[in-house]
Amino acid sequence: MILEQYYTKCLAQGTYYIASNREAAIIDPLREVQQYIDRANEDNVTIKYIFLTHFHADFVSGHVDLADKTGATIVIGPNAVTSYAFAKAEHQQTFKIGEITLQLLHTPGHTMESSCYLLKDEEGKEQAIFTGDTLFIGDVGRPDLAVKSDLSTEDLAGHLYDSLRNQIMPLPDHITVYPAHGAGSACGKNMSKETSDSLGNQKKTNYALATSLSKKDFIKEVTTGIAPPPAYFPKNVWMNKGVNSSIDEVISRGMTPLKLESFKTLAQDPEYLVLDVRSPQEYTAGAVPGSWFIGLDGQFAPWVGSLIEDIDQKIILIAPLGREEEAVTRLARVGYDNAQGYLLGGFSTWEESGANTTSIENITAQSFIDGLEDHSIQNPIDARKPGEYESGHICSVPLQTLDAVHKEITSLDTTKTYHIYCGGGYRSVIYASIAQANDIKNVVNVEGGYAAIKKTNLKNQKIVATSNCSL
Known part of the structure; x- marks a missing residue:
């Protein structure tokens, strides 16, 4: 048997390849x-099944592209509805791959079709x-992502509690x-x-698996302190239920090399976003006016x-030489299929x-x-996430998280200078680039962010690990 985890750090996502006796299966490709x-x-095996956990x-x-190219069967758990052919599996149904078996365990809660494979x-x-x-390792899935569901977040959290205790916790400690x-x-x-652990260790260390945790307390715990989901989440769910453009088509379009004049023409068109994907150091040293950095x-x-915010946004790229296809591919991973090309020769061509x-x-x-000490800096911004801010922040610096930048920048004064830091x-x-693109021209980046700030001579600046700076 071969079992391999393909872990993609950018998405913090794990895909699994399993093979036995000339047959293979892919989980969450x-x-x-x-x-x-x-x-x-390479392994001289045939991909027989493609399993989606949800x-x-x-x-x-x-999964649809992979099924089209290999003839493999897509398997999804109960409650799944799609616009493509798939095998709707039942709870405890088994699937043979060579000499090994995968058994579907229906575990609703994160979503209602969510299933695990034993x-x-x-x-x-x-x-x-x-x-x-x-x-997850150390956590469980958020229960607030149901799209157009008559179930509340609390309802889903209750299903998740039951799924964990009835389907997963009874399994033996040695399994991974x-x-x-x-x-x-x-x-x-x-x-x-x-990215993996023994179930036994998770039973000891994962708060969600604590035997002392009542269903009521579990629901309160998993529904408290959840940041709003990114705006693209519902669109990706919709895309995963349907048939999309092939990745080959998306990459081919995005890999259109644009000469300078063509790029300039598109950059001036309000329908297009210039996205600069180089390093922070390169971007701050020089960039195309109005471009965003990510x-x-x-x-x-x-x-x-x-x-x-618009998943159908037309995008033209400024990328490091040789990394243009990587940028287009990584946009497509989250459904941004409308990359229209890249500046031939990169930023050097523009400059x-x-x-x-x-x-x-x-x-x-x-x-x-x-x-901050001599008051020459009067408009600092902490662009981290609320949890980071609560764990430690400078009392004189307000939180204006990057997640809410489009709302935050509407309150900024175009005549003032803002000093911005993150982790x-x-x-x-990223925050500074979007601010500049929205006419907040005087922005300054604090190099090294909060990690560097903590190592400085803080003088009279108070850092607290609480929202109460009067302590």
């Missing part, structure tokens, strides 16, 4: 499916469980838990950075989905032409603290 076909060819909200799955080896011994978004996501995903509140070397796809550029000033963390210097540049 990414949209770019050629990697699974290539692996099956209709994902945070990425577009490649792996039994050649001898029928339980070895692993693929839990989708039902059970393989979830669909890890730390960084918006599908849970506080996932571990670990760098590839960060949580690129989730921030694209959170901040580009060397003598066209206007914009830049963002960078200052050190110590200069920022000094500015490490990635999100603050």
